[in-house]
Amino acid sequence: MQPHSPRRVIIHAGFHKTGTKTVQNVLKAHHQLLAPHVCVILKSDIRGLCTAALAYSQRPDTTRLHHFRNEAALCFGDMPADDARPILISAEDLAGAIPGRRKRIGYPHATALLSSLIAQMTPDCAPHIYLSTRAPAAWLKSCYAHNLRHARTRLSLDAFVAAHTGPRLDDIAAEIASTLDPVPVTTAALEETSGAAEGPLTPILDLLAFPDALRARLRPTTVSNPSLPPHILDELLELNRNEDDGARRNAAKKQFIADYMRRTQ
Template sequence: MAGAHKPRALPRLILHAGFHKTGTSSVQEMLDAAREVLSPQLRILLKRDMEALTAATRDHGGAPSPESLGRVETEAARLFDRLDPADPRPLLISSEDLSGLIPGRLGRRGYPEAPALLTALLHGLARSWGALPEVTLYLSTRAPEAWVRSCHHHHLRVARMRDDAASYAAAQGDATDLRAMARRIARALPEVTLATRALEETSDLPHGPLTPLLDLAGVPGEIRDRIPALPPANASLRGLADQFLALNRSELDREALKEAKKALIRKARQG
């Protein structure tokens, strides 16, 4: 129709939804530190910006049901209701909780709920904005052996895991191939474009594991140069796995175990 206005294009969404123990904490700390620097170019949402949504995804990951999945869609719609779809800046969302629980938590193998969780999130987005924007799903990966070791160490430190690393790896089976996992998740989401990068491939990049996301967002060099450098976040305390395992297999009660682990970590950090 003559004189009709074309609908305004929706901003791009870059969805960094995992995986756990692939540099995600480092990425999120750098994004948080660089919010002001990146704000002319990019809108950033991290876990603390969407606590109701990430709580819903964790709940569904632990006890999936139609009701818990419906809550994920509702919380996603509420989140996007707060965001202006007329703002042309790309929107970068980063939280591994969006894919569910870390593998091994509550006996989970891999990310069985990730396709349903991300589908519900996109349904909530479309419900809020009236349509889906261009969506890139970015899943950071890691070599299987290093990833298993890091996940296992995490469980030893924060839970009472009694399995050794070999048993943990055997329980995860082919779910340790994160590239294949990413492809399986993306096949369930035909609306998105998948991008992946292994943690090992980012160690020498200017901003480490954040660099691929800056590339996807098209952040220019003059803005990247102002991003503060930070040390790796949430790195495992090397050499404590055997001691954590021994404590987990001991007769200590819950509180005594917690205090013993804290003392072990303090001693290790003091050198």
């Protein structure tokens, strides 16, 4: 009898604003093509796990970490034992919440979350962490725009950047790799992958040793969550600073963005 090969589990755990949405959209669009070769799990498939990760990263305590571990155990416990396909999980929330809210800088709880996730895997799993990164200036600008849009950030861009001059994503990834050793951790910068044939999905396909013939069938996709222009960001900032009613503020922000998107289509 041949020895049983470990089941590979690739965890694309972030970081936010590094092309993760583009990766997930391509995976979703090509579900039928990929399904015979890899078990793809996206955020929509593990909402409980992602919610628990966000809750712990926003207010870390033992109760929330225990809840996250329980959700992880449920996630891996539901996987059929006779399925030999590698598993790909793509969910940036598994590294914690995006920096910016509640004065959160970087990803201080990513290691605890990923360590707990790996600990809940069955012994026949071989985990491999993949972290997409991005150059500091572009990444912070994108995080700022996200917080303007989805939270009540009232800082200017310069003030936001000055408040988040913490570790670079590369440094955070290196710390995660050091702590999780011997679990392998691979990184790739968005600036490097954007020009590749499969875009930000390229490093994941490489890790999966996906055949060239199948890779050629992956249709190119447009960039998800494109940047908003400065004048729209200025409007969002003014609303965050001056509109105290949350419902009116959020409705107005959605309207500004919707109007802009219609004009540019």
